[in-house]
Amino acid sequence: MHEMDCREVIKHMAQYLDRELSTKEQEEVQKHLGECGSCANAFRWENSMLILVKNCAGEELPKGLTARIFDSFDCCE
Amino acid sequence: MDRATFERELGEILGLAYGYAVRLNSGDHEAAEDLLQEASISAFRGRDSFTVGTNFKAWFFKILTNAFYRRAGKKEVQTVSIDADPEPYLYLQAREVGIAGADDPAEILFNKIDTAEVKQALDNLPSEFREVSALYFTGEMSYEEISDTLNIPVGTVRSRLHRARKLLQVALWDLAVSRGIVEAVSYA
Numbered sequence: 001m002h003e004m005d006c007r008e009v010i011k012h013m014a015q016y017l018d019r020e021l022s023t024k025e026q027e028e029v030q031k032h033l034g035e036c037g038s039c040a041n042a043f044r045w046e047n048s049m050l051i052l053v054k055n056c057a058g059e060e061l062p063k064g065l066t067a068r069i070f071d072s073f074d075c076c077e
Numbered sequence: 078m079d080r081a082t083f084e085r086e087l088g089e090i091l092g093l094a095y096g097y098a099v100r101l102n103s104g105d106h107e108a109a110e111d112l113l114q115e116a117s118i119s120a121f122r123g124r125d126s127f128t129v130g131t132n133f134k135a136w137f138f139k140i141l142t143n144a145f146y147r148r149a150g151k152k153e154v155q156t157v158s159i160d161a162d163p164e165p166y167l168y169l170q171a172r173e174v175g176i177a178g179a180d181d182p183a184e185i186l187f188n189k190i191d192t193a194e195v196k197q198a199l200d201n202l203p204s205e206f207r208e209v210s211a212l213y214f215t216g217e218m219s220y221e222e223i224s225d226t227l228n229i230p231v232g233t234v235r236s237r238l239h240r241a242r243k244l245l246q247v248a249l250w251d252l253a254v255s256r257g258i259v260e261a262v263s264y265a
Contacts, residue, residue, distance in 0.1 A: 010165060014239055020220055041177050042165035048182040049167055049246060056195035057214035058096040065110060066091055069117045070084050076122050077080070 004028050009039050017047050078124045086133045087117060093134070093216055094141055100211035101145050103200040112148065116141040138216060138226045142208065166246040174263040189258045190249060198248040206241035213238055 004012070009032045015021045016029045033040045078086075091113070098109035098116075120127075120140045127136050171177040171186075179185050202210055212223045220238075224231045253259045 013165065014242065015235070018220070020235075037178075041172075042168040044180075045168040045171055045177070045182050046165055046242075048187055049249065050242075052183060052187040052190070052249075053195055053199065053245060054214050056192045057100065057199055057211070058093070059099045059106075059109075059215075061092045061095045062106070062110065065095070065113070066088060069087075069091070069114055072114060072118055073080065073084075073121045076118060 004032050006032075006036060006039055009033070009036070010042060013043060013046055017043070017050060078127060078129060080121075083121060083124050087120070087137065090134045090137060094137065096215035097138065097211050098141060098145075100196075100199055100207065100215055101142075103207070104196060112141065112145055115148075116144040119144060132222065132225075134216070135218070135222045135225050138212065138218070138222075139228075142226055164243070166243055167250055170250050174259060176259075176262055185262050186253055186258060187249075190252055190256070194252055195249070198245055198252070201248065202241055202244055206237055206244060209234060209237040210241040210245070213241075 009029055012021060012025060012029055016026060019026070021029065033043060094116075095109060095113055098112045099106055102108040102112065116137070120137055123140070127133065167182075168177055171179070171182070176185065199207065199210060199214065208227060209223060212218045212226060216222075216226075218226065220231050220234045223234045223238075227234070229237075250259075
């Protein structure tokens with residue numbers, strides 16, 4: 001069975017964290033991470049950064065904007 | 078689709094759509110509100126073109142993106158030269174200063190960076206990367222949905238996201254260095 005080396009695992013890092021790999025590839029990466037501390041550290045840093053940006057990227061919908069938008073449909077009916 | 082159903086569908090994603098619109102407009106909230114309003118009216122007028130049972134969010138975000146392009150004029154084409162090799166940039170930097178083995182990078186580094194500064198890093202991305210990133214980080218979209226929304230192949234989504242992440246990592250690390258966060262952690 002083919003096993004991924006560190007270079008391949010790092011290449012697949014983004015897709016692994018985004019759950020965009022096939023089940024088989026996902027498992028291969030998972031297996032490697034269980035055995036390689038260096039890659040596990042690299043993944044932890046990447047994932048931590050992604051969580052930070054996801055938590056910060058959104059915006060709160062301004063009060064009243066939904067109502068203003070829905071009201072604007074009156075003119076289009 | 079009747080008006081009540083349309084408003085219910087739209088209401089569920091308006092928060093995400095607003096976040097996306099703000100990022101598209103590089104943090105300009107007023108422009109984002111105008112854009113969201115324009116896209117909503119456009120979607121309402123064309124709601125019969127939506128196939129019930131398909132992905133309303135992807136359909137609406139496409140309209141929103143097209144409205145943004147119209148407002149911005151011809152789509153800006155940028156060529157940004159950065160290293161495209163897969164490289165865990167943050168990890169390599171962290172290793173240089175001896176903190177790569179940290180159990181929780183967020184605790185020692187990321188939580189000390191202000192939310193506004195992270196938003197700024199996103200807003201400073203070149204437009205072709207900003208669009209993909211905004212859909213990914215604020216729209217909670219899969220690669221396939223982003224591909225559908227921007228009319229670009231999934232491979233292009235993957236490569237742009239990769240580059241965007243690299244640029245973000247560079248920006249965030251530089252930020253942490255300039256704020257003295259890295260130095261404080263390294264010598265702790």
